[in-house]
Amino acid sequence: MTNHSKNKKLLLNIGFAVIGIAIVAFLLNAPDETTSFLPKDEIHIAFHAIESKKEAEKSCIDCHSETGVAPLPEKHPPKYRCLFCHKR
Ligand code: HEC
Ligand code: HEC
Numbered sequence: 001m002t003n004h005s006k007n008k009k010l011l012l013n014i015g016f017a018v019i020g021i022a023i024v025a026f027l028l029n030a031p032d033e034t035t036s037f038l039p040k041d042e043i044h045i046a047f048h049a050i051e052s053k054k055e056a057e058k059s060c061i062d063c064h065s066e067t068g069v070a071p072l073p074e075k076h077p078p079k080y081r082c083l084f085c086h087k088r
Contacts, residue, residue, distance in 0.1 A: 035085045053083040 038044055050056035060082045063069045
């Protein structure tokens with residue numbers, strides 16, 4: 001192998017390492033771990049038991065909508081998949 005192609009290979013490896021670190025950093029940052037968990041109270045206990053996140057989430061907006069008993073804060077982020085952010 002020539003010196004030139006060795007250098008190229010090293011650069012490529014460094015490149016992959018940097019990308020890998022960037023991805024891990026991204027995953028560790030989102031979603032924000034300060035996001036409140038799904039409460040473990042009478043209201044929400046049933047949703048802990050439903051294995052499929054998608055199934056469990058169907059009822060959330062019954063109460064957490066503008067007209068529900070517990071509306072979301074005004075500045076709430078996009079809310080399609082509650083349980084990805086509000087972990088159980
Ligand atoms: C029957 C109505 C009802 C349903 C259905 C419901 N919630 Fe709630 N939720 C409430 C009420 C009332 C509160 C405020 C009091 C409390 O914490 O229990 C609340 C509070 C919360 C909080 C705030 C907890 C905190 O620490 O401040 C989160 C997060 C939440 N709910 C997520 C969910 C998710 C996700 C679902 C669907 C899986 C869901 N809720 C379904 C009524 C409901
Ligand atoms: C992209 C992540 C994300 C998704 C998806 C999401 N939330 Fe939130 N939610 C947050 C964050 C972050 C806050 C805190 C916002 C603030 O402080 O203004 C919050 C706040 C809340 C609160 C107010 C109480 C608290 O803990 O501050 C409730 C209730 C809540 N979310 C319910 C829901 C429900 C129900 C869904 C699904 C319909 C949902 N969220 C989807 C990130 C998310």
